[in-house]
Amino acid sequence: MTLDIPDYVKLIIERLERKGYEAYLVGGSVRDMLLGKTPTDYDIATSASPDEIESVFYDFKTIDIGKKFGTIIVSQEKRDVEVTTFRREGKYLDGRRPEWVSFSSDVKDDLSRRDFTINAIAYNKTKGILDPFDGREDLKRRIIKTVGNPEERFNEDYLRILRAARFASQLEFTIDESTFQAGKQYSSHIKKVSMERIFNEVYKILLSHIPSYGIRILEKMGALKVILPEIIPAIDFKQRNPHHEMDVYDHILCVLDSVPSVIEIRLAALFHDIGKPHTLTIDEERIGHFYGHDELGADISKEVLKRFKAPNELIEEVYNLVKEHMNHHTKFKEKGLKRLIRRLGEKEVFNLIELQIADIKCSNKEATMDHIIERRNKIKEILEKDEAYDIKQIAINGKDLMELGFEQGPIIGEILEYLLEKVMEKPELNDKEILKRIVLEKYTPSLVK
Known part of the structure; x- marks a missing residue:
């Protein structure tokens, strides 16, 4: 099976391969293409180390956004692409970060640390599709399922519980029963996740085609009462x-x-x-x-x-x-x-x-x-x-009023608000000379100095 990869992404994979490294398109971009969608961004995983990535792309602008975790951005005119070294990870001690991260030469090590089977698929033109966790089958079945033991996956990062609901909402998939039950079991731990990360997932659920679907999943999992207790009543x-x-x-x-x-x-x-x-x-x-x-x-x-x-x-x-x-x-x-x-x-x-x-x-x-x-x-x-509804739209301003003899201060704002009321009621009054006359009929400059 051949996937249609943009030239600027293909260039990165092919250059890495010519230098003797493995390189694959991974994650959401592969998932989206298999679903017939155009990805919004493309991530590449490679056997090259971060230093080797920088060396291969010596003539490109590269950005170190997490070298110790293996990620280098290769910048191009069309779009930046994240290139990350294959990784293995230790146990997660805080529900977010692994105890250790080490680089690997095997793409399967990298895919095994990912959250859901549909996101653990890799592709390049040489090897085709690598799918060690049957993600394509879950795409066909329209199911969100963790890679391996769901309790372990959620304990690694409790945000994944929200991500399960988000992917289900965005793709209109159902959540695998064991994955759902594990999410329900650990939903109370979501409070350990930073609010910025929580809001980002909620934001994506709300912008999905049927946001209520994702909200109801959060409710049934018990996550809604953790992140938005105000709606429970x-x-x-x-x-x-x-x-x-x-x-x-x-x-x-x-x-x-x-x-x-x-x-x-x-x-x-x-x-x-x-x-x-x-x-x-x-x-x-x-x-x-x-x-x-x-x-x-x-x-x-x-x-x-x-x-x-x-x-x-x-x-x-x-x-x-x-x-x-x-x-x-x-x-x-x-x-x-x-x-x-x-x-x-x-x-x-x-x-x-x-x-x-x-x-x-x-x-x-x-x-x-x-x-x-x-x-x-x-x-x-x-x-x-183009009828005026704001002070800045009327044909007279504070400078004009000061030229009429009014001192700078609260009186200027008072007069402008008065004129706006007149103009909102009768748009034909919005003329500088007419407004000057209206001002002088109501206010006397010498009395307000």
Whole structure:
């Protein structure tokens, strides 16, 4: 069987072979090609030592990213490629790092240390496919299965439990029963893994085609309560409201699957109703209400994402989307929509619309979203007309005001906010001379100096 390898990857393998070394494409790139997918990156394993790799590619830019672990990046114009010496590993003492790493001349040693059979396949044009752990068979069976004893594999690195759920979610595979049971047995140890590594796996699950599939695997394994205990109260929590047909958890997962595969929207979907179990009130007609769940959910999202050490910009975007998601009940006039655009920004205001459409769709079969579609069209119209919704868009600035005689300070910001309100209401006023007249009608420069 021949796999189609890009020229810049083939060049590395062939040069190593010409120098007398073995070299193979390994890991996810082989798996993806066998599944008929185009890999996003390519990793090469070789019998050459790190020093020998650098010597073979003396005329290339090489980057030492972990020489003691055998990894050298060979940099090319098209893309960098990681080249790693075949390795053997000792026992893992901390659930992440091996006691020792030594280099090997046998590719099978290297494949035996990998996590799952579908990632333990090697290929080159000379030898074809090397598959000592029947990874191709597991690809056909659509199964995630560890290389060797699953308890040993998970004890080596507890992150592999999340990786099992992630690969199952991305590939829409099932997890082998013994692998699943071992993941369930050791799921409590995931707390020993760094938050950055955990967030990276959760991130990939959320961006998969059906993210709820991966989340439900984490739930059944017991991993969800370790990494996201805040969502556990939502499971089986009845909403007691005629506008909601699902419990809170099922509704959250429905919304998660229904929004675009954009990380801030997927995270907002995951958190948008997470505050409901804590805000339930029952009225005299025995109907449930969740006043303030949007604000509480926004606060929870911020706490969780800070714990995950997510980027500040992402935290703020998710916070704002969760906080604003209930405003689809608000009847905004044009000025109100402009304020909304200002609060969220042009990109995020449309992300909010996507979240709200999914929220409505997953609430009740009879629910209509015509008002949200109409709102989206109106926002597009505002932006296409380039109507001002922010201070920087009005035709006058602080310098202009100081030329009128106003001193630098809080008064400048006050006047600009006043003018923005006028312009948002009547776009035709957004002219420098008109705005100057409006300013001087309300404010007297000599009185504010």
